Amino acid sequence: MLELEQAVEKILAAIPALKPETISLAEAHGRIVAETILAATDLPPFDNSAVDGYAVRSKDVAEASAENPVRLQLVGRVAAGEHFAGTLSPGQCIRIFTGSPAPAGADAVVMQEDTRPLATSSSPTEAPAPLPNAGTTSPSPPRSGGEGRGEVAFRVQGEIQFLDSAKPWENIRFHGEDVKRGSLIAETGTRLGAAHIGLLAATGVGQVTVNRRPTVALIATGSELREPVDGTPSTSSASSSPLAHGQIFESNRAALTPLIAATGAIPKSYPIVPDTAEAMRAALARAFAECDIVMTCGGVSVGEMDFVKSAFEELGGQLDFWKVSIKPGRPFVFGRLPVEVQRDETAMILPDAEKTSPSPPRSGGEGRGEVVIRAQGENALDVGCSMLDVRCSQSTREKFLFGLPGNPISAFVTFLLLARPALLRWQGVTDVSLPISLGTLAEPFSNPGNRRHFVRVKLDGTGKVHSAGTQASHILSSLASANGLLDVSPNTTLDVGTTVKIVRWE
Numbered sequence: 140m141l142e143l144e145q146a147v148e149k150i151l152a153a154i155p156a157l158k159p160e161t162i163s164l165a166e167a168h169g170r171i172v173a174e175t176i177l178a179a180t181d182l183p184p185f186d187n188s189a190v191d192g193y194a195v196r197s198k199d200v201a202e203a204s205a206e207n208p209v210r211l212q213l214v215g216r217v218a219a220g221e222h223f224a225g226t227l228s229p230g231q232c233i234r235i236f237t238g239s240p241a242p243a244g245a246d247a248v249v250m251q252e253d254t255r256p257l258a259t260s261s262s263p264t265e266a267p268a269p270l271p272n273a274g275t276t277s278p279s280p281p282r283s284g285g286e287g288r289g290e291v292a293f294r295v296q297g298e299i300q301f302l303d304s305a306k307p308w309e310n311i312r313f314h315g316e317d318v319k320r321g322s323l324i325a326e327t328g329t330r331l332g333a334a335h336i337g338l339l340a341a342t343g344v345g346q347v348t349v350n351r352r353p354t355v356a357l358i359a360t361g362s363e364l365r366e367p368v369d370g371t372p373s374t375s376s377a378s379s380s381p382l383a384h385g386q387i388f389e390s391n392r393a394a395l396t397p398l399i400a401a402t403g404a405i406p407k408s409y410p411i412v413p414d415t416a417e418a419m420r421a422a423l424a425r426a427f428a429e430c431d432i433v434m435t436c437g438g439v440s441v442g443e444m445d446f447v448k449s450a451f452e453e454l455g456g457q458l459d460f461w462k463v464s465i466k467p468g469r470p471f472v473f474g475r476l477p478v479e480v481q482r483d484e485t486a487m488i489l490p491d492a493e494k495t496s497p498s499p500p501r502s503g504g505e506g507r508g509e510v511v512i513r514a515q516g517e518n519a520l521d522v523g524c525s526m527l528d529v530r531c532s533q534s535t536r537e538k539f540l541f542g543l544p545g546n547p548i549s550a551f552v553t554f555l556l557l558a559r560p561a562l563l564r565w566q567g568v569t570d571v572s573l574p575i576s577l578g579t580l581a582e583p584f585s586n587p588g589n590r591r592h593f594v595r596v597k598l599d600g601t602g603k604v605h606s607a608g609t610q611a612s613h614i615l616s617s618l619a620s621a622n623g624l625l626d627v628s629p630n631t632t633l634d635v636g637t638t639v640k641i642v643r644w645e
């Protein structure tokens with residue numbers, strides 16, 4: 140039997156690097172960066188105003204106050220998106236707005252609230268027509284409209300009174316103070332959140348290269364399983380139950396789907412498979428043709444009705460191990476299936492004898508290990524290895540089986556501890572550990588067994604850890620009450636008051 144860490148290590152060692160893809164920023168939320176992204180521009184790209192007000196030379200208003208206002212000549216107006224053509228001279232100011240480029244010569248902006256326009260023939264806050272004598276201090280004559288490429292020229296527009304002083308560079312946001320061109324924006328392995336995406340957009344990045352997301356087939360197996368009904372089952376009479384005696388509603392696909400999606404992988408649910416070898420073989424063949432990973436639940440035990448392992452081996456799969464020393468969670472299967480991907484997108488499960496020497500695909504093979512399957516979509520073409528590797532460049536790759544136990548808690552816990560890290564690593568995530576919270580035990584926890592027990596616990600708002608209820612591997616209600624798992628070592632009692640780490644999943 141394998142220890143948990145050994146099992147995770149073996150699984151992660153088998154996970155290939157996937158070929159990245161380039162997608163638009165609009166699709167990038169939650170994706171994992173495949174190539175380090177450096178800033179292509181400075182941010183902000185130019186010095187600009189932090190407020191609506193007047194750009195000035197700070198020296199000109201150094202003595203300004205409400206009692207002793209300073210008057211400056213208004214020579215222009217720069218709206219956001221425009222820029223001023225000349226240089227501000229002593230005694231001049233320019234109307235400016237938040238985000239407008241700071242005019243050359245100005246080294247401060249005085250807030251609108253600390254100024255007062257002096258009445259003139261035309262209101263200084265409006266954009267007046269050019270005055271005939273405009274530009275007496277101008278290096279260039281006024282342009283009509285001043286709108287060439289957002290350029291604004293000098294126009295004498297009246298006078299502004301300043302009721303407050305400004306320090307040098309007050310209310311100016313500096314070119315490059317947020318991000319310097321060439322600096323790191325997102326490292327390889329970063330999961331892109333809303334804030335990263337905002338930063339990328341601000342630096343002009345419209346596309347990102349990210350790792351592909353594996354598609355995960357979810358297969359539930361058991362002849363007792365039924366699809367949950369549409370609507371809510373009636374509680375009024377037992378006879379109205381859609382279940383025959385001995386049947387239960389299938390619940391693992393429903394619980395695992397959001398856990399898979401939370402990793403960034405793409406869950407794909409398949410129909411329930413009855414306990415027969417043929418049905419399981421057909422279901423696995425189809426799922427492996429369509430997905431990168433197949434995750435089954437149920438049917439991996441030692442009973443004569445457990446067909447996952449044998450069906451997988453008949454398709455040419457190799458089982459790496461199938462027992463991990465954790466509770467709940469035994470048994471668990473990890474397997475690899477070599478598939479040959481043809482140029483025409485046909486994926487073929489390699490017969491046992493051909494695993495070391497790939498050969499052209501056969502058509503319609505029905506014998507052991509000779510099921511030819513059609514791989515769909517881009518997944519099938521992704522070889523995930525170097526072009527220098529001749530065997531890989533001939534389109535051989537591995538797909539993976541995660542055979543989870545059927546008991547709902549065992550399936551949930553083995554997914555979190557064993558499958559989740561693989562789904563994350565496949566997408567290029569470096570730290571694949573589950574989030575942890577610290578808590579203090581409100582009651583003792585004992586594990587008299589010889590396997591690590593992952594106990595369902597509830598961490599309350601005061602940091603106290605309580606049992607979430609009955610711990611048997613079929614009890615779903617205690618999982619629903621829990622918000623974490625407490626890892627209790629074999630033959631161990633943890634006393635009240637012990638500080639512990641709680642493994643979280645949401």
Ligand code: AMP
Pocket residue numbers: 359360361363364387388389390391392436437438439440544545546547
């Ligand atoms: P198995 O792993 O197939 O031996 O199943 C172990 C237990 O889990 C049995 O009680 C099954 O009925 C139950 N079980 C198996 N698969 C599921 C499932 N998908 N949803 C709910 N219960 C299941």
Ligand code: MG
Pocket residue numbers: 360361362437438545
């Ligand atoms: Mg079963």
